[in-house]
Amino acid sequence: MPRESLERLLRRRFTLPLLIAGVLLLMLANEMSYLRTVNALRGGIALTDARIATARVLQLLTDAETGQRGYLLTGQAEYLDTLNQAKIELPKATPQLMDFLTSTGASGQADALKIADAISAKLSELDNTIALQQAGSRAAALTLFDSGEDKRHMDNLRSIFEGKLSQAASLQQDAREFIYRTLWLNRAIIAALSLILVIGLYLHLLQLRRSDRERSERQQLLEAQVRERTLRLQTLAGYLQTVREDEKSRLARELHDELGGVLTAGKLTLARAQHRLSADPTMAELLAKVGHHLSEGIAMKRKIIEDLRPTTLSALGLTTALAILSRDVSEQLGVPVRAEIAECHFSPDVELSIYRLVQEALTNIGKYAQASEVWVRLKREAGALQIEIADNGKGFDTANLRVGSHGLDGMRFRIESLGGSLTVVSGVGQGTRIFATVPQQFNQPAAVALDQNLPPSPMKPA
Ligand SMILES: Nc1ncnc2c1ncn2[C@@H]1O[C@H](COP(=O)(O)OP(=O)(O)OP(=O)(O)O)[C@@H](O)[C@H]1O
Ligand SMILES: [Mg+2]
CATH class of the missing domain: 3.30.565.10 (Histidine kinase-like ATPase, C-terminal domain)
Incomplete structure (x- = not known):
């Protein structure tokens, strides 16, 4: 960036608001991507749970069928245990699957009804064949077993489950891709915003350094001006002081030479007059007073001179x-x-x-x-x-x-x-x-x- 453009940029005080906006944006982007990822993960986990539940239901139905087949063919009661165990487990495994299906909208609800019907049809068919066998009508049970009704129920169930499983797999794939996309986008946004923040921070530091430099230059200029003016004032005051002292000295000299001469001459003249008029007591007293005033004048002159210089x-x-x-x-x-x-x-x-x-x-x-x-x-x-x-x-x-x-x-x-x-x-x-x-x-x-x-x-x- 050319120097002048950078200088112009630095003169604008926008980097701090920009930095704050950048940080807020970063936080917002991060929060949004967190929420989106969490939602996608929740969906993916629900799909996995549904797939596990589907596989479990199918497994239990197959177990029940295996028990039925073994009992019909051998008549051994332990096969009934497998069947009964599967019948106990089924009501526990199905609700999770049903909940998932009903939460996926109208078609899911229809599928849930279909599956519930197919399971109950399959179980009642199993119960019927077992009841016939237990009632001693083995031939009737085998006839019912061979009628293909049982296989149809199972095939029907399998096809519904497979449909649901492949739908779940495709949804899971979508969720996975969405998570990858969100993470990538998040990474890109955070990288871009971090870059902007670093640039903003750098510009802000440059601005601070620049304003510090300007402030200290201004300060130095002001200090130099104050120093220069103080020096001028000191010189002027010094000059005035000297002039004042010189003037006082001149005044003191003049007082000493002029007034001092006059007062001393007055004192001498007074001494002569006192000498001549000493016979007249009234005059002598008056002249003594004049002498006293003259002495006071001389003392005052000395004091003034002393104050002046x-x-x-x-x-x-x-x-x-x-x-x-x-x-x-x-x-x-x-x-x-x-x-x-x-x-x-x-x-x-x-x-x-x-x-x-x-x-x-x-x-x-x-x-x-x-x-x-x-x-x-x-x-x-x-x-x-x-x-x-x-x-x-x-x-x-x-x-x-x-x-x-x-x-x-x-x-x-x-x-x-x-x-x-x-x-x-x-x-x-x-x-x-x-x-x-x-x-x-x-x-x-x-x-x-x-x-x-x-x-x-x-x-x-x-
Ligand atoms: N020794 C002192 N004791 C009490 N107050 C004082 C004393 N020295 C100065 N001050 C106070 O400080 C003030 C400033 O003194 P400063 O000598 O500057 O001015 P000033 O004597 O009032 O006037 P100027 O000296 O200009 O004739 C005085 O008015 C007085 O109130
Ligand atoms: Mg004073």
Whole structure:
């Protein structure tokens, strides 16, 4: 079969119904041929039984005749035993024959009547001759015996039986041929249907393989599309993240250079004014207030700059910056933040991502957790950096997040774009644990507890 025709055939989903129809047809053909064979066999067995019964009846009649003849010729009583025995057996043998004949229709019924008449005529003729002999009229008995009446009855019976026997033989032959034909037909039908079933099964398997192949091709195509789009989105998100951080840095620089310059100049000018106007207590008090406001402005500027671009990170490194962040959050929230942070160094981009991750997790704890204890851990394990931020607060249902929340997504994105993974474990009333793994080669010393001897926080007012 040419390839295209086979392909077209396979595209049609008909083989399964065809297979089911084939199996049903096979069962039907088998059942029908079984019934036909059983019927034919039953008929054949009935014919055999009838033939046996016919032969038996004939045999008994011949026995009776032999007994009669022996008794008439010798006068010995033992011949009568043979005759009587045959007369006892005959009523047992005839009903089966009669039943068979009457079951074969009107002509069979007529034959049954004829046979019954002939048998009873033969028996009464036998009885008559025996009675004459026993009454001492041997000559009369022999005359009756020789009259040919007896032979006529027997011939008549024999001819009816032979007719029936040859009819039975021909019926049996028909039945045998019918059985052979049925068996042959059955064999042919089963062979043909089996062949069709095998072909159908083969086609069905081909269809299954083909649809499996198509499904897996479709799946691969979809997966490739998803991979490609995910990559694009990651690239775009990464670009946006970088732009955002760059923009924050630019803002921080401008705040530092421009606003910082202005505030510092204001402070200097104020110092000169205080020097000159120190004699006037009212002015001195007013100027002190202005100085206080300026200091607050400078502190606020520092805090904003620190939020925009954590200067501790670039100046002191990730380990110290995180320790300072933990300490600041602890002070802000009024709960202990247990920081256990391994000494580690990465490129500035990676350090910033890790810093932002911890920062967002701590911000969330401050916003939602109502925790009484917080843990921040960074440790090296199996060639990777393991980050854990945990709290014993009220927790949340991770499957049911508020629409418009981006903090957790941002964390995950940052970590995944470093080739790592992030897991959030939480439940209502069970606290929250955020685990992140970042693959990295390390050659730094082991983890140290960091909550003492830290440099002053840049978040503190100057
Ligand atoms: N430590 C925590 N304890 C309790 N709930 C938390 C905690 N961290 C996060 N959540 C819950 O998870 C939600 C999602 O947090 P996510 O940081 O993604 O968004 P957000 O903080 O609501 O908004 P965004 O960070 O975008 O400003 C929060 O709204 C809060 O209900
Ligand atoms: Mg958040």
